[in-house]
Amino acid sequence: MKITNLAIVAASIFWGWQMGWWVLAIPFALLIAIAPWTPAKWDFSLRDFRWIAGFCTTILAVIGVYLAIAGQDPYFIYKLLQWLPCIFAPLILAQTYASGESIDLLILVFGQKKTKQFENPDRFQIPLTSLYFALLIVAASAANTRSIFFYLGMFALVALALWSSRAKRFSIGIWLCVLLVAGSVGFVTQIGINNVMNALEQYAIEWYGQQIMRKESDPFKKDTAIGDIGQIKLSSHILFRVAIDKQNVPIRLRESTYNRYQASTWLATNPQFTSLEPNPDRITWQFTPKDIPHSFLTISETSRKNKMLLKLPQGAFQIGQLPVDKLLKNQYGTTEVQGTSGSISYQVQFPLKIESGIELDSSPSNDDLYVPEGEKAALDRIVQELALQGESPKEVLRRVGSFFNRNFRYSLNNSVAKDKRSTALSTFLLNDRSGHCEYFASAAALLLRDVGIPTRYAVGFFVSEFSPLENQYVVRGRDAHAWVLAYINGTWQEFDTTPPDWTSLEKASASQWEFISDLWALLSFKLSEGWQYFTNSDLIKYWWWTILPILLLLRLFNRKKRIGGVKTQKRSLKVTTKQDRMLADSDFTAIEQALNSRGFFRNPSESLKHWLEKIDIGSLNQELGGVVELYYRDRFDPLGITPLEKEHLKVSIKNWVNSLRARAIE
Numbered sequence: 301m302k303i304t305n306l307a308i309v310a311a312s313i314f315w316g317w318q319m320g321w322w323v324l325a326i327p328f329a330l331l332i333a334i335a336p337w338t339p340a341k342w343d344f345s346l347r348d349f350r351w352i353a354g355f356c357t358t359i360l361a362v363i364g365v366y367l368a369i370a371g372q373d374p375y376f377i378y379k380l381l382q383w384l385p386c387i388f389a390p391l392i393l394a395q396t397y398a399s400g401e402s403i404d405l406l407i408l409v410f411g412q413k414k415t416k417q418f419e420n421p422d423r424f425q426i427p428l429t430s431l432y433f434a435l436l437i438v439a440a441s442a443a444n445t446r447s448i449f450f451y452l453g454m455f456a457l458v459a460l461a462l463w464s465s466r467a468k469r470f471s472i473g474i475w476l477c478v479l480l481v482a483g484s485v486g487f488v489t490q491i492g493i494n495n496v497m498n499a500l501e502q503y504a505i506e507w508y509g510q511q512i513m514r515k516e517s518d519p520f521k522k523d524t525a526i527g528d529i530g531q532i533k534l535s536s537h538i539l540f541r542v543a544i545d546k547q548n549v550p551i552r553l554r555e556s557t558y559n560r561y562q563a564s565t566w567l568a569t570n571p572q573f574t575s576l577e578p579n580p581d582r583i584t585w586q587f588t589p590k591d592i593p594h595s596f597l598t599i600s601e602t603s604r605k606n607k608m609l610l611k612l613p614q615g616a617f618q619i620g621q622l623p624v625d626k627l628l629k630n631q632y633g634t635t636e637v638q639g640t641s642g643s644i645s646y647q648v649q650f651p652l653k654i655e656s657g658i659e660l661d662s663s664p665s666n667d668d669l670y671v672p673e674g675e676k677a678a679l680d681r682i683v684q685e686l687a688l689q690g691e692s693p694k695e696v697l698r699r700v701g702s703f704f705n706r707n708f709r710y711s712l713n714n715s716v717a718k719d720k721r722s723t724a725l726s727t728f729l730l731n732d733r734s735g736h737c738e739y740f741a742s743a744a745a746l747l748l749r750d751v752g753i754p755t756r757y758a759v760g761f762f763v764s765e766f767s768p769l770e771n772q773y774v775v776r777g778r779d780a781h782a783w784v785l786a787y788i789n790g791t792w793q794e795f796d797t798t799p800p801d802w803t804s805l806e807k808a809s810a811s812q813w814e815f816i817s818d819l820w821a822l823l824s825f826k827l828s829e830g831w832q833y834f835t836n837s838d839l840i841k842y843w844w845w846t847i848l849p850i851l852l853l854l855r856l857f858n859r860k861k862r863i864g865g866v867k868t869q870k871r872s873l874k875v876t877t878k879q880d881r882m883l884a885d886s887d888f889t890a891i892e893q894a895l896n897s898r899g900f901f902r903n904p905s906e907s908l909k910h911w912l913e914k915i916d917i918g919s920l921n922q923e924l925g926g927v928v929e930l931y932y933r934d935r936f937d938p939l940g941i942t943p944l945e946k947e948h949l950k951v952s953i954k955n956w957v958n959s960l961r962a963r964a965i966e
Contacts, residue, residue: 303429305396307461309333314453315385318440325573328389335396344398345936349391351567356388363387366827375542381442384435392432433461455483489965535777536810538821540601540611542763542773548595549773550764552783552794553611557632558757559667561675561742562726566757569667573628573636585619585627587660592617593652600645602828607638611760613650614794617660622646631662643828664754664787671749676724679750688751693788697795700747704740704797708733710805741782744797754787758794764803770822778806888931891924894957920959927952 309329314615316325363383416442437454460477544551558566578585598621599611610619612635619627625639671679683689686699711734714724728739745755762781762932783796892902895915900910909928918926930949934941941949 302776303433303461304464305332305335305429307433307457307464308392308429308436309472310460311440311457312385314457315436315440317453318443318444318450319382324386328385330392332396337580338397342397344394349394352394356391360384360387366824378442378444381439384439385432388435395428433457451487455486464550478724489730511673521529536814536817537777538774538818538825539761539777539779540599540775541770541825542597542599542775544597544763544773545595546766548597549766551613552598552758552762552781553599553613553760553775554633554758555609555611555760556634556758556760557661557785559632560670561746561757562672566742568630568632568634569665571630571632571634573630576627578627579624583621583623585622587617587629589904590617594649596647596649598645598647600643600825600829602643602825603640606640607636608640610635610637612648614792615651615660616648617651618649620647620649632794633661633771636931643825659791661785661792668754668756668787669749669752671746674723675725675746676750678723678729679746682729683746683750688747691751693753696748696751696753697786698786700744701795701797704744705799707736707739708799710734710736710799710802716748724758737782737802740798741784741796744947745784748784748786748795755795756785756792758783758785762803765807767818769818778810779803789938888953890953890957891927894960898960917960920956923952923956923959927956 309332312325312329312332316322316329319325363382364376367379440454441450443450452717462479541574542553556568559566560567560569576587594617597613601611612619612633614866622637622644623640624637626637628636628638641921682703686703688696688699691699714735725739725742729743730734741757745757748755759780759782761775761779763773763775763779765774765776765779766772781798783794783798785792786795892908900915902908909932912928913923915921927949930941930945930952934946934949
């Protein structure tokens with residue numbers, strides 16, 4: 301089926317409308333629309349088309365690998381589909397402005413030699429416009445607007461494409477009725493398919509997230525590894541980067557906060573997320589209008605979804621350089637942003653001293669003092685051992701911190717309950733006395749609650765590793781951490797009882813080849829930054845200016861290559877000179893001149909083959925078809941024709957002209 305230029309133009313506008321990329325769609329549609337009125341056509345050889353196709357395929361591979369690795373987003377395939385019309389635009393423009401109307405798809409993909417094994421390779425002679433038309437519709441669907449207007453637009457485009465190929469023996473009324481019935485059945489069917497695809501897609505995304513991506517914290521619940529059998533395995537993959545003055549390091553960046561412990565799980569009871577309004581610049585978000593002595597840091601990371609939790613230091617009161625649609629914050633300090641994807645770098649201001657800051661988290665509630673009955677016995681025993689009752693909060697913190705530092709050690713091996721009457725946490729406190737940060741933070745939080753100090757459980761990351769390669773701090777999966785927020789003197793303060801050597805133990809288990817993955821992570825990060833800058837800048841508006849120069853350079857390169865005159869192939873050696881081309885053209889010109897003398901003239905924008913197909917000269921049409929095919933092979937096939945075939949072409953042209961002159965044209 302032949303797709304007209306009008307259908308390509310309409311599909312391009314439809315794609316631009318669905319994506320909102322008018323600056324890309326309109327220039328491309330104009331280039332396609334003016335092609336029929338272009339006075340000259342370019343003689344691209346099949347080898348030229350293969351070079352352009354290879355160039356487009358390389359760009360496709362680079363962008364695909366980048367989106368899959370740098371973005372680490374299970375939805376990357378949709379982004380890739382959206383960009384396909386841009387990636388393959390040079391190929392469709394080359395065919396639109398070329399002298400031929402179709403390309404042998406087999407030769408384009410496999411080459412001349414491999415197509416010989418096919419019995420009838422002519423059936424693969426297709427215009428690329430058909431494939432590109434389908435590509436535009438698929439790319440538009442990747443925008444996923446979920447609107448009835450998408451289906452109506454797609455239906456109209458398909459109807460436009462089918463109109464030029466409809467069978468003339470059926471009336472327009474019958475054709476329209478069949479089209480409407482097919483469209484209605486398709487609409488109902490796509491609803492059912494959509495439901496099935498949603499279920500399969502969700503399953504695939506969950507699998508992808510479990511196998512490849514780090515699972516982001518849940519702002520409502522935190523399942524710890526307390527009591528699990530085995531050893532915790534943490535990744536050395538770099539998750540994000542922090543630019544900060546060394547005097548403020550190490551520092552903890554909080555991602556989520558919870559306040560109720562139950563069966564090895566921390567919960568956030570009744571979290572109330574409220575939306576904050578940005579400053580007039582739309583990229584600055586201020587939690588308090590007061591200005592206090594502060595420092596700042598910059599966090600650079602990649603958003604893997606349309607929303608994410610921010611990593612914030614204690615007391616953070618302003619976030620800048622954050623272009624998101626919405627920022628939500630709950631009463632526990634957990635902050636979520638929506639409407640962001642790709643690389644982002646946001647600046648956070650936080651107080652130099654937490655005591656001088658403005659308290660932004662909610663005041664304690666009864667849930668911040670809740671202690672599970674199953675943990676009471678072990679906690680009371682430690683409270684009595686340390687004589688914590690009646691002591692000031694400051695003294696309690698000192699004794700509890702000293703208790704964990706002197707009597708416990710850090711380990712990634714989990715403590716397991718010895719019997720049904722004990723718990724994993726009580727076994728950690730009374731027997732094993734070794735574990736990871738979740739044990740230390742949970743035990744310390746409940747110990748302080750047992751003596752009347754409100755606490756909350758915070759999870760996030762510990763920033764301590766400076767990378768000379770990047771000249772900033774890097775945070776890996778193994779830097780995930782948990783600590784306590786204790787309410788002392790009207791302020792929530794950080795309290796960390798995990799032994800300070802835990803980071804050294806984590807680094808000791810790192811692979812000696814870690815620097816290789818770090819180099820790859822840095823490359824991916826820089827590519828992501830560059831891509832983000834490109835897509836957010838005005839450069840993308842002028843992408844189409846590069847297409848015509850590329851085609852012109854290709855044409856000049858092809859001309860210089862032909863002047864050299866020598867082409868080598870593995871299966872044969874062929875010498876092609878400019879003189880040969882001129883002789884072949886002059887021979888075939890005899891046919892065109894003979895037809896001109898009979899009143900048949902070719903439009904300058906019309907290809908030779910298409911012009912000859914429209915001329916009715918009786919039985920001579922079939923003979924002329926064979927002559928044209930042989931002439932096209934001699935002119936455009938990289939391997940050309942043999943000397944014997946060339947001589948046969950000359951004789952055939954001469955005989956056909958003589959036959960035309962000897963008879964009257966019907």
